[in-house]
Amino acid sequence: MSKRGLGNNPFKGSSTKSIFTPTELTKADVENSMVINISRIQLSAQQPRRYFDPQKLQQLAESIRVHGILEPLLVRPISDEYYELVAGERRYRAAQEVGVSEVPVVIREMTQLQAMELALIENLQREDLNPIEETEGIIALLATKLDIPTTEIPQLLHRLAKRGSDNVVGNESTLSAVESVFALVGKISWESFASHRLPLLNLPNSILEALRAGKIEYTKARALARIKDPVLLDQLLNQAIAEQWSLSQIRAAIHDHTQPIQSEEIAALKQQFNQVSKTLKSSTIWAEPEKRQRLQELLAELQQLAK
DSSP states (O other), rough: OOOOOOOSSSSTOOOOOOSSSSSSHHHHHHHEEEEEEEGGOOOTTTTTOOOOOOOHHHHHHHHHHHHHHHHEEEEEESSSSSSEEEEEEEHHHHHTTTOOOEEEEEEOOOOHHHHHHHHHHHHHHHHHHOHHHHHHHHHHHHHHHTTOOOOOOOHHHHHHHHTSSOOOOOHHHHHHHHHHHHHOOOOOOHIIIIIIGGGGGGGOHHHHHHHTTTTTTTHHHHHTOOOOOOHHHHHHHHHHHHOOOHHHHHHHHHHHHHHHHHHHHHHHHHHHHHHHHHHHHHHHHGOOOHHEEEEEEEEHHHHHHHH
16 A cells, blocks of 8 residues: 555645544545555445435546545455445545546544444535435434344334333433434434434335435425325326426326316215215114214314314
């Protein structure tokens, strides 16, 4: 390994912005960075970002072709010969794009959890993840921190949210660990995450994939997700992406395609309501106190809905 850079003045103007204490890149880190062959760097399976804008990546690649890599990649050793990339995947991919064989790196000894924390924070600070990637990244971080499968995280957060209930006992050590992760992320509280972010993972698969790939904005995706017919959903989703529809255009298209369906549903509900009303008039429910009580409760709910 050597301390030479790539291109002209490789570290001139290099950022020394704090990423994550205590593993932040300092000016001394940049000045003492090493150069290694790019083939010795492996990507982490836990990288929170999956989509990289092709146009921005190409622009970065052209910049690297002319000026070299201005800021070192952050890596951690995983064997005598190889390193895992912790921060700087856009620079890594752009360097590969233009055929750069050697890249400047700052080597840090860190655990998988520390590396994952840093990768998530670096992405959040430098270029926001889309809501799905951010949600999945935080879930993965929580799973690593708590040493449980990612599939158990949603249920855990919902259970913690109900910890005041008589039938749910709050685990203070678990809660403390969860709070520490969200303090680290610094963007959202765990309560808000449980209420507003976890439901994103229940979106239809076609919507999720479009969001992950950066093909559509979250607000547009959320509007399209209200469509119950999967065939119609995919049709309007593909059309919205291909024709770059605005949110108002998407809403108009949804209205045009679903209004007749809604009218039929309303007519069917009215007919069902009338039928139940007729049945109740001749029912034995009036002679049974428990059923009368339940009917009063249901009528109260209906009155609330009708307001």
